[in-house]
Amino acid sequence: MVRFRQDEAYETAIGFFLSSACWFVVAAFAGLFLASSMVAPDFGLYKNVSWLVFSRLRPVHTNTMIFGFVGSGLLGAMYYFVPHLVRTPLHSRAAGRLTNWLWNIAIAAGDITLMAGMSQSREYAEWIWPVDILVLLAFALAFYNIVKTVSRRKETLLYVSVWYAFAAMIFTWFIYFLGNAVWHPRTGAITGMADGVLAWFYGHGIVGLFLTPLAVGLSYYVIPVISRAPLFSHALSLVGFWSILMFYPHIGTHHLLQTPAPTWLKIVAVTGSVGMLIPVTTVLVNLWLTMKGRIARIHADIGGKFVFAGLVWYLFVCFQGVFQSLPSVQRVTHMTNWVVAHSHIAVFGFSGFIALGGAYFVIPRIRQHPLYSTKLADIQYWLLLIGLTGFFLVLTFAGLIQGTGWLYGETVYKLLPELHLYFVARLAFGVMIFAGSLVGLYNIVRSLYGGEKP
Numbered sequence: 001m002v003r004f005r006q007d008e009a010y011e012t013a014i015g016f017f018l019s020s021a022c023w024f025v026v027a028a029f030a031g032l033f034l035a036s037s038m039v040a041p042d043f044g045l046y047k048n049v050s051w052l053v054f055s056r057l058r059p060v061h062t063n064t065m066i067f068g069f070v071g072s073g074l075l076g077a078m079y080y081f082v083p084h085l086v087r088t089p090l091h092s093r094a095a096g097r098l099t100n101w102l103w104n105i106a107i108a109a110g111d112i113t114l115m116a117g118m119s120q121s122r123e124y125a126e127w128i129w130p131v132d133i134l135v136l137l138a139f140a141l142a143f144y145n146i147v148k149t150v151s152r153r154k155e156t157l158l159y160v161s162v163w164y165a166f167a168a169m170i171f172t173w174f175i176y177f178l179g180n181a182v183w184h185p186r187t188g189a190i191t192g193m194a195d196g197v198l199a200w201f202y203g204h205g206i207v208g209l210f211l212t213p214l215a216v217g218l219s220y221y222v223i224p225v226i227s228r229a230p231l232f233s234h235a236l237s238l239v240g241f242w243s244i245l246m247f248y249p250h251i252g253t254h255h256l257l258q259t260p261a262p263t264w265l266k267i268v269a270v271t272g273s274v275g276m277l278i279p280v281t282t283v284l285v286n287l288w289l290t291m292k293g294r295i296a297r298i299h300a301d302i303g304g305k306f307v308f309a310g311l312v313w314y315l316f317v318c319f320q321g322v323f324q325s326l327p328s329v330q331r332v333t334h335m336t337n338w339v340v341a342h343s344h345i346a347v348f349g350f351s352g353f354i355a356l357g358g359a360y361f362v363i364p365r366i367r368q369h370p371l372y373s374t375k376l377a378d379i380q381y382w383l384l385l386i387g388l389t390g391f392f393l394v395l396t397f398a399g400l401i402q403g404t405g406w407l408y409g410e411t412v413y414k415l416l417p418e419l420h421l422y423f424v425a426r427l428a429f430g431v432m433i434f435a436g437s438l439v440g441l442y443n444i445v446r447s448l449y450g451g452e453k454p
């Protein structure tokens with residue numbers, strides 16, 4: 001049993017959960033704005049206000065979702081499960097608070113400067129140099145705090161979730177540093193084809209080696225606790241851990257199969273992508289066998305329910321990912337809304353759902369009373385699940401129309417009107433997701449500061 005005052009000990013976790021809920025609303029609103037601009041692009045607001053044009057708001061949406069909503073949620077959970085698993089309080093609460101502030105200032109500054117037109121124009125690396133420095137500082141501080149906590153641990157066994165937390169901190173720091181070409185402050189880039197390769201080493205790394213390990217580590221924590229069963233196999237969890245680190249860093253070039261990137265690199269990327277089936281299946285089989293026969297328990301806990309849904313999306317995302325990394329498939333799907341559909345079930349369905357599950361699992365344990373409203377959390381779950389499933393299906397169909405149209409040489413002016421209906425449907429499903437983000441913010445704030453619903 002860990003003996004220290006829960007509220008104070010976990011204030012960093014609380015700060016990150018709150019940040020996550022707020023950024024979710026901001027980023028979903030930006031997403032809605034983008035989606036509506038694709039429905040009625042001639043509307044003046046979308047063209048005449050420079051701060052709101054698509055090219056500026058899109059990276060606001062993506063970066064705020066990745067770092068602000070999902071990243072903050074997963075970091076919040078990490079600040080809870082690491083001290084808990086090593087049975088030692090967080091090394092420095094002050095450093096934790098500072099990390100949370102640096103993180104939020106970086107996201108806010110990144111978004112404002114993007115809207116003002118300052119961008120490094122590389123996907124998920126758009127934030128300018130000073131913001132990059134803040135992000136790197138935040139990661140370094142988080143790593144320091146976690147290492148110091150673990151080094152003073154009372155528990156000798158290092159459970160696999162702790163390994164994942166370490167991997168996420170170390171890899172993300174280097175990927176962020178290299179991918180943003182921090183030594184070139186003016187451009188944040190190098191030159192030529194090498195820059196494309198570097199940009200996608202970063203782009204896929206940030207989802208695969210920041211969000212994925214934290215989401216998987218959190219699942220490894222939540223599922224056994226709720227199932228009230230030990231992890232099926234510690235050895236299997238280590239196979240999954242080392243194999244993801246082995247495959248993920250070099251598969252970014254699967255984003256560049258239709259470019260003049262070196263052929264050997266494309267081959268490495270495609271084979272590595274297929275190899276990703278190893279870590280993914282080991283993680284999922286291990287968790288599945290842990291909760292086998294106990295699914296009812298998982299679904300009785302709203303946190304578990306979110307995490308479970310996230311894992312089902314993970315299965316789907318990764319099998320789809322392997323499929324679409326094959327050159328013959330990409331001939332149709334690349335540069336279409338098919339990929340945008342994949343991004344949403346990946347970043348949102350997999351890691352976003354698990355981040356929300358983490359918040360709903362952890363908050364009642366920190367505050368030592370039930371959530372303000374489990375009913376509201378359940379409503380949010382269904383809004384998000386239906387919204388995302390619809391979003392995914394609509395964009396996948398739209399992507400197939402685009403892909404086959406382009407393959408058969410159809411002109412854009414004929415194809416675009418066919419997509420209109422799909423964009424309207426995407427907007428409608430987006431409204432559900434936005435509504436879900438608002439419900440979540442309300443419930444999380446009330447759970448943290450208002451007590452249980454009377």
Ligand code: HEM
Nearest residue numbers: 207211254255273276318321322324325334339343346347
């Ligand atoms: C086995 C695992 C996975 C494989 C093999 C895979 C494969 C791919 C491929 C080939 C693309 C590029 C498609 C194209 O441009 O034509 C892609 C895009 C993407 N993937 Fe995955 N994926 C996997 C898992 C994930 C996960 C777990 C996440 C997030 C947590 C993710 C997030 C994304 C995003 C955001 C993009 C869009 C990038 C962009 O073009 O802006 N993927 N994936």
Ligand code: HEM
Nearest residue numbers: 028031032034035062065339340343347348352430433434
């Ligand atoms: C209110 C709901 C949402 C709406 C309406 C929405 C809308 C959009 C739009 C219009 C784009 C640009 C697509 C393009 O360039 O063609 C986009 C991209 C993206 N969104 Fe969302 N989004 C929503 C929720 C989310 C959530 C919850 C996440 C993650 C947690 C997310 C992550 C992303 C990512 C990673 C991309 C880049 C996709 C790519 O380049 O492949 N979005 N979104």
